[in-house]
Amino acid sequence: MEQPATGELVVVTGMTGAGRSTAAKELEDLGFYVVDNLPASLLPEVVGLVDASRGAQQPVAVVIDVRSGAFFDELEETLAQRAAGRRTTMVFLDASDDILVRRQEAARRPHPLQGGDRLLDGLARERVALADLRAAADLVIDTSALNVHQLTDRIAEAFGTPDTTRLRVSVVSFGFKYGIPVDADFVADMRFLPNPHWIPELRPGNGRDNPAVADYVYSRPGAQEFLAGYVPVLAGVAEGYLREGKRFMRVAVGCTGGKHRSVAMAEEIARRLRADGLVARAIHRDLGRE
Template sequence: MNTDRTKANPHQIVIVTGPSGAGRSTAINALEDLGFEAIDNLPLSLIPRLLDGPPLTRSVALGVDVRNRDFTTKALMQLVDALPAQTDAEVSLLYLNAREDVLIRRYSETRRPHPMAPNESLQEGIRRERELLGAIQSRSDVVIETSDLSPHELRDELTTLFAAPDGTRMSVLLNSFSYKRGVPHGVDMVYDCRFLRNPHWEPDLRSLTGKDQRVANYVTDDERFDAFFEKINDLTDLLLPAFHDEGKSYLTIGLGCTGGKHRSVAVAEMMGKTLANKGWQVSIRHRELERQAKPGSGDT
C-alpha cells in the first residue's frame, strides 16, 4: 500500500450500499453536504470510466444498490478490489443496514413496491435483497446499523467518519457492545472488558450504565484496571499513527463485555476522553444503550 497516499491525494471514494430503506439516500445527501461529488445509481461498468483522466479534485460518493442495471454481488466486489489500483484516493465500501422490521416499516411508509419483489410481498423482497447483499456486508470497510438512528444522527456519524477538519486527521469511533449480540461489523480493533469486575452484580449499580460516575469508579477500582487501561492506550498510541500513515481516514475500535451496559461503556467513555485529549477526533457509540436494552439483561 502507498503510505504517502494521503499526502498525494487526500480525496476519498466512498461506495454506499445496503438494503433498500436502510438510509442510503440520506447518506448520499449527507456526504454531498460534506463536499463530496454525489452520484447515485451509476451502472457499475461506468464507474472505472468516471475515474479515468486527471486525479480527483473532490471526494466522490457513489450510491450503488440492486436497482443498478448491471448490479451483481460479484461485480461489485470485483469493482471494489480493482479501484485502488486505478486511483490514489482512498476507496471505502460503506454498508448501511437495518433490522427487517424497521425496513418493513420504512418501506411501507413510502407505499412503493420493493425492487426485488415488485409483484410479491414486501417481506419477500426484503429477504431476497438481504440474502443477495450478505457477502457485501461482510466485505465492507464501514457498517452502520441505522435501525435506531434518526436521519440527523446518521448524518452526525457520517460527518465524524468522513469529514476530518483538516482533511488529513483520522477519525476514531469507539463502539461499546455486548458479546451476547456479537461483535459489530466493520470493527478494526476489539478490546475485551469481560475480565473486569461486573457492576451488574451490585444491586445499587445494576440499573445504571457505564456513563454514571459510580459505575466508572467501581470499574476502575478493579486492581487489574490500571494495567489494562495503560496497555490498551499504549497499543492505541502505537497503532493510530500507523493506520493514519497508511491513509485510513477513520478507525473503529470495539469495546465489549457481557451485556454492553456497564464495563464496556465506562471504558469507552474513559478512552474517548484520553484520545480526545491527545488530539484525535473521537466519537462514541454505545450499541446496547442505543437499543434501550431492558435493565437486567447483562453487564457492560
C-alpha cells in the same frame, strides 16, 4: 511540481431501506459531490467530469444499488480500477430483515427485487446479490438500532474531516440488556467490575458526567489491569488495520445497562488511544435509557 492530492471517492451501497439516501444527504452536507443511482460502469466518467468541472480535489460520493440492474455487477471491477486514482472507500449499509420490512412497509414501496413475491423474498435475493460487496466493504454500518440523526453522526464521524488517511476508532458503550452492537469489531464485557448501580449515591450518575462514578469504576480490582492489557492490544490491531488499508475500527464496551461501568471504561479507553496518537472518540449508545 507536486500535484495537489485528489479528493476522496465514497461509494455508498447496501440493502434497500438501510439508509442510503440519508447517508448521501449527509455526505452532500459535508461537501461531497453526490450522485444517486449511478450505473457502476459510468463511475469513471462521472469522476472525470467532476475533475474537469470542479477540480480533482473535490470529494465525490456515489450511491449504487440493485436498481442499477446489470450494471451493478460491474461495481467490483470498477472499484478495482480505483476510479482514476482517487482514494476509494466503500460503505455498506445493512439492517436486520424485520427492520427493513418495517421501513419498506412504512414507505409503502415495493422492494426492487420483489416482483410478485413477498417483500422478504426480495430482501433475500438482495442479500445474495450483495454478499460479496458486503464482505469487501471498507465500512459496514448496521442501521437496525440507529435513527436518522444517529446514522448521520456515523457518516460525519467517518468522513467529516479532511484527514481521511488516519484510522478512526469509535469506542461505543452499550448495555447488554439492549443487545450487543452488531457492527462492532471488538466487544469487551465490563460486568466483571462491581456495579455502581447498587450504591445509592452513585446510582443517579453516569460514567461520563459524574467523576465519582468514574473514579469508583477505575479503582475497582481488575479495572486498571484490564486497561493496561486491552488498550495496547487495540493499538496494535489499529496499526495492522492501517497496513491493510482499513481506516475504521469500532470497539464496543458493555455492562448491564450501559450507564456506569461501560461508559467510564469507554471514555478511558478512548483517552488512552488518543494518547497513543490515534483518532478516537467515545460514543454512548444507551446512555439516558431507562
